[in-house]
Amino acid sequence: MAWDLDSDRPIYSQIVDIVQMQIISGTYAPGEKLPSVRLLAAEASVNPNTMQKALSELEKSGLIITKRTSGRFVTEEHEMIGQARKKLAANEVTTFFEKMEKLGFEKENILALIQDILREEQ
Amino acid sequence: MAWDLDSDRPIYSQIVDIVQMQIISGTYAPGEKLPSVRLLAAEASVNPNTMQKALSELEKSGLIITKRTSGRFVTEEHEMIGQARKKLAANEVTTFFEKMEKLGFEKENILALIQDILREEQ
Amino acid sequence: MAWDLDSDRPIYSQIVDIVQMQIISGTYAPGEKLPSVRLLAAEASVNPNTMQKALSELEKSGLIITKRTSGRFVTEEHEMIGQARKKLAANEVTTFFEKMEKLGFEKENILALIQDILREEQ
Amino acid sequence: MAWDLDSDRPIYSQIVDIVQMQIISGTYAPGEKLPSVRLLAAEASVNPNTMQKALSELEKSGLIITKRTSGRFVTEEHEMIGQARKKLAANEVTTFFEKMEKLGFEKENILALIQDILREEQ
DNA sequence: GTGGTCTAGACCACT
DNA sequence: GTGGTCTAGACCACC
Numbered sequence: 001m002a003w004d005l006d007s008d009r010p011i012y013s014q015i016v017d018i019v020q021m022q023i024i025s026g027t028y029a030p031g032e033k034l035p036s037v038r039l040l041a042a043e044a045s046v047n048p049n050t051m052q053k054a055l056s057e058l059e060k061s062g063l064i065i066t067k068r069t070s071g072r073f074v075t076e077e078h079e080m081i082g083q084a085r086k087k088l089a090a091n092e093v094t095t096f097f098e099k100m101e102k103l104g105f106e107k108e109n110i111l112a113l114i115q116d117i118l119r120e121e122q
Numbered sequence: 123m124a125w126d127l128d129s130d131r132p133i134y135s136q137i138v139d140i141v142q143m144q145i146i147s148g149t150y151a152p153g154e155k156l157p158s159v160r161l162l163a164a165e166a167s168v169n170p171n172t173m174q175k176a177l178s179e180l181e182k183s184g185l186i187i188t189k190r191t192s193g194r195f196v197t198e199e200h201e202m203i204g205q206a207r208k209k210l211a212a213n214e215v216t217t218f219f220e221k222m223e224k225l226g227f228e229k230e231n232i233l234a235l236i237q238d239i240l241r242e243e244q
Numbered sequence: 245m246a247w248d249l250d251s252d253r254p255i256y257s258q259i260v261d262i263v264q265m266q267i268i269s270g271t272y273a274p275g276e277k278l279p280s281v282r283l284l285a286a287e288a289s290v291n292p293n294t295m296q297k298a299l300s301e302l303e304k305s306g307l308i309i310t311k312r313t314s315g316r317f318v319t320e321e322h323e324m325i326g327q328a329r330k331k332l333a334a335n336e337v338t339t340f341f342e343k344m345e346k347l348g349f350e351k352e353n354i355l356a357l358i359q360d361i362l363r364e365e366q
Numbered sequence: 367m368a369w370d371l372d373s374d375r376p377i378y379s380q381i382v383d384i385v386q387m388q389i390i391s392g393t394y395a396p397g398e399k400l401p402s403v404r405l406l407a408a409e410a411s412v413n414p415n416t417m418q419k420a421l422s423e424l425e426k427s428g429l430i431i432t433k434r435t436s437g438r439f440v441t442e443e444h445e446m447i448g449q450a451r452k453k454l455a456a457n458e459v460t461t462f463f464e465k466m467e468k469l470g471f472e473k474e475n476i477l478a479l480i481q482d483i484l485r486e487e488q
Numbered sequence: 489g490t491g492g493t494c495t496a497g498a499c500c501a502c503t
Numbered sequence: 504g505t506g507g508t509c510t511a512g513a514c515c516a517c518c
Contacts, residue, residue: 254493290495293494294494312503
């Protein structure tokens, strides 16, 4: 597993993004038990406290459920995962549009442009 | 001028991107003379050789014309600038689609999604 | 190896020509590993940076492939080498014709002249 | 007049080539009087002795005739000029073939190649 | 003053 | 060990 952490952003925040992505993409399925904090921390070469903080964030957002005695599990509510996915997607779309507008493209034209490019790729 | 260089990527490459963006966005107009290598290097707090390497790249790509004794100028061929703009846009579109596909969206659905989001923003 | 560099033209440019010639003539075979930058630089009594600049040019032109940690290799695409050979040949032919025209020969007569001379040489 | 002398070869020898070329190409017509040694030397930014030596060479080869009291003249024998022209042309042809053979072209193929290139140029 | 080239020497990432 | 990047400082040609 490539964790690829850099020192630009807080480590815990980068971990949140990675694990969130793994949940959304199904690497960790709904209801699946996550590895222990210690194991994950070791994998990522990170202090367990840091990993703990990251997982707490994910619990706040509802993607992870902690069962005191048995560990952490991915939520079984597909709805939660779907929401997270939509939120990330919305972020991607808006930052994408910001970049395109810096390049001087009007919102109205971007859709047309995308269709052009997709057509060329085929 | 905020050059905002980090150590993740080669500095000269970041400079290429920044100056390219300035040309495309019109900060430097077609035909306009660029500041001298030494001045730009001082501005960016970078060695003149590094700045030179960046500008040489831009010359190879056709965005900049060097006149030996009088300085460097933005090309007057709007065509070249338009091409660079299109190339950047195409990159943005493809990386955007890659990210969205990681999030589990099919190409066909992305267009629909964008339209939804744009409608909500209004 | 005689590098025979003079100060009329940029050294790196002369090196480009020499190595290019070695590749075309087969001194370095397709797929063969080139000596390291530092070694070549020492051979040519040149700064490693200068040699690097020359080899980078050759990489841009496609004759050389760089594998980051293991070295530089002559391309295995005979097509690329053939193209370079053709380009050099075309240059020779055109400069030859320019000289001959300065001497007052018409294009149509040059072919005939060449045939005469070749016949005499036999 | 661009004399373009470099320090690779003896200056007088370079001057011989240049003046010879001017005679062959008709810049100096058969029978025409050449400027004085002093004037030519000044033009070429060269010591008059050097110019003198160059012109003596040309006299030996028969291209120039010295008339003691009135100056130097281009020969009126078109034959002489024609021979010089042929000799230069022959040199060009042979050095051209040497270069092409270094590039791996057989004599037999060069003619065909030239015809190809000339056809493309049209 | 401009850009272009070159050297010397350093540090980095990768394997 | 490999190539890649960067800095510092020098000299050149051109105008």
